[in-house]
Amino acid sequence: MSSTTPAPIIDTVPRTGPDRGWVSWAIRHLRADAMRTSDTHLHKVHLPGCDRVDLYLKDESTHPTGSLKHRLARSLFLYGLCNGVIGPETTVVEASSGSTAVSEAHFARMLGVPFVAVMADSTSPEKIALIEREGGTCHLVADAGAVYEVAQRLAEASGGLYLDQFSNAERATDWRGNNNIAESIFEQLALEAHPVPTWVVVGAGTGGTSATIGRYVRYLALETRVCVVDPEGSAFLPAWQGDASPAAARGSRIEGIGRPRVEPSFLPAVVDRMLGVPDAASLAAMRFLRERTGIHAGPSTGTNVYGALFLACEMERAGESGSIVSLVCDRGDRYELTYGCEDWLLERGLDVAPSLPVVESAWDKGIWLG
Numbered sequence: 001m002s003s004t005t006p007a008p009i010i011d012t013v014p015r016t017g018p019d020r021g022w023v024s025w026a027i028r029h030l031r032a033d034a035m036r037t038s039d040t041h042l043h044k045v046h047l048p049g050c051d052r053v054d055l056y057l058k059d060e061s062t063h064p065t066g067s068l069k070h071r072l073a074r075s076l077f078l079y080g081l082c083n084g085v086i087g088p089e090t091t092v093v094e095a096s097s098g099s100t101a102v103s104e105a106h107f108a109r110m111l112g113v114p115f116v117a118v119m120a121d122s123t124s125p126e127k128i129a130l131i132e133r134e135g136g137t138c139h140l141v142a143d144a145g146a147v148y149e150v151a152q153r154l155a156e157a158s159g160g161l162y163l164d165q166f167s168n169a170e171r172a173t174d175w176r177g178n179n180n181i182a183e184s185i186f187e188q189l190a191l192e193a194h195p196v197p198t199w200v201v202v203g204a205g206t207g208g209t210s211a212t213i214g215r216y217v218r219y220l221a222l223e224t225r226v227c228v229v230d231p232e233g234s235a236f237l238p239a240w241q242g243d244a245s246p247a248a249a250r251g252s253r254i255e256g257i258g259r260p261r262v263e264p265s266f267l268p269a270v271v272d273r274m275l276g277v278p279d280a281a282s283l284a285a286m287r288f289l290r291e292r293t294g295i296h297a298g299p300s301t302g303t304n305v306y307g308a309l310f311l312a313c314e315m316e317r318a319g320e321s322g323s324i325v326s327l328v329c330d331r332g333d334r335y336e337l338t339y340g341c342e343d344w345l346l347e348r349g350l351d352v353a354p355s356l357p358v359v360e361s362a363w364d365k366g367i368w369l370g
Contacts, residue, residue, distance in 0.1 A: 067331070095148050166263040240268045
């Protein structure tokens with residue numbers, strides 16, 4: 001009989017990565033933040049002109065860092081930690097229009113790692129100040145379309161990590177649940193007259209929010225439809241309509257949403273409808289919302305509200321009952337020197353006056369003018 005010799009075990013020197021004890025400590029701190037701040041208010045807003053339609057605004061501005069991006073930033077850091085690419089000495093770099101960077105700077109300070117935000121030099125001064133207050137460094141560029149390349153280059157030069165929210169937003173968030181924004185919305189609606197909304201209306205910056213909500217409603221076989229509202233100059237709407245070359249878009253003047261290119265995290269197949277919203281109309285709705293409800297929000301919230309009012313009037317006209325949910329994305333005090341300043345608006349040819357009657361008619365009468 002012949003005998004065989006078992007193949008030897010191949011043992012290798014372990015790769016050097018972040019200390020597991022530190023990673024566990026960091027994850028515990030991020031999860032503790034989630035326990036403290038996971039839920040935000042869901043405001044029910046009365047529309048006098050749309051008796052059949054209940055409008056809800058989920059106020060993401062109440063997060064500690066003041067915006068919807070608090071959820072995304074925490075998820076991106078957890079994604080990096082659990083993938084073994086963030087350690088105690090890692091310089092974290094991000095390309096941002098501001099709000100994500102504010103939240104990421106907050107978590108970087110919590111973990112004691114350096115943070116650099118690459119942003120267009122048109123970013124509101126208030127956002128820049130918030131990032132610096134959290135200990136982050138701001139690297140400003142003249143061309144908004146260059147933020148990706150510059151962020152990648154700075155990360156490589158420092159031996160750090162480019163978080164790349166625009167590619168990783170849809171994969172870093174657990175869309176099946178785990179207290180994501182979709183799960184939170186539906187839990188808060190459970191006892192309402194229309195617990196399964198007809199529409200959820202959101203803007204797209206990375207595309208991660210629409211991807212999460214679109215996947216979630218399909219996962220639970222809900223009839224809710226997702227509408228993405230898109231500002232002027234964004235590449236998302238042309239791409240969704242089938243434009244083969246949306247890369248030519250100039251980018252958005254509404255901070256936080258709309259991009260000059262179609263971001264990898266934007267998943268058009270889970271979006272049921274898109275509405276293009278004029279920039280001045282976004283600002284008119286932002287201003288009207290504050291006057292009527294006291295909710296002082298930023299311009300992307302105005303885009304959401306304008307789109308939600310259009311859909312509410314459409315439902316009212318069709319005799320359809322139901323609910324619509326949208327988001328308060330961030331705080332209006334971040335824009336006092338820009339979108340909240342009449343001179344700044346006039347310099348950019350943004351006249352909100354023609355759009356105010358449209359918003360008022362939709363709100364008070366349920367009639368869409370135009």
